[in-house]
Amino acid sequence: xxxxxxCPCGHGPYAECCQPLxxxxxxxxxxxxxxxxxxxxxxLQQIDYILETTTLGQQSAxxxxxxxxxxxxNQWLKLEVVQHQxxxxxxxxxxxxxxxxxxxxxxxxHHEISHFVLHQQQWxxxxxxxxxxxxxxxxCICGSGKKFKQCCAQFI
Numbered sequence: 001x002x003x004x005x006x007c008p009c010g011h012g013p014y015a016e017c018c019q020p021l022x023x024x025x026x027x028x029x030x031x032x033x034x035x036x037x038x039x040x041x042x043x044l045q046q047i048d049y050i051l052e053t054t055t056l057g058q059q060s061a062x063x064x065x066x067x068x069x070x071x072x073x074n075q076w077l078k079l080e081v082v083q084h085q086x087x088x089x090x091x092x093x094x095x096x097x098x099x100x101x102x103x104x105x106x107x108x109x110h111h112e113i114s115h116f117v118l119h120q121q122q123w124x125x126x127x128x129x130x131x132x133x134x135x136x137x138x139x140c141i142c143g144s145g146k147k148f149k150q151c152c153a154q155f156i
């Protein structure tokens with residue numbers, strides 16, 4: 001990719017924006033930055049990054065092929081951040097966004113309110129779509145050591 005090319009997330013040149021995160025040279029400093037880098041990863045078919053930035057306890061339940069298919073079968077047009085609430089509590093944040101894309105037939109807008117968790121100084125996406133059999137008393141999927149009900153349950 002040309003270094004001066006704009007980042008798919010729309011926040012500057014790719015080399016200065018999401019590329020350092022994709023290359024693991026840096027980690028996201030906020031939930032919004034992680035969400036932007038995940039959008040760019042979808043646009044650039046960086047599937048490993050999408051998997052690795054989902055909360056640790058959910059990674060094994062992700063469907064890599066389906067994520068890759070959705071990433072590759074759409075043209076990602078632009079990202080619009082509607083709101084970022086960086087402090088829902090000590091370790092959770094919210095980002096509302098609209099991902100504009102074209103599926104080859106028509107334009108679409110994927111509007112989502114996403115929750116993120118900070119674990120060991122790294123932000124992770126909490127995927128509410130995964131069908132996981134977890135009880136409220138089990139250890140949390142984020143790896144915090146807390147019970148699920150006392151940690152991420154309210155955000156999924």
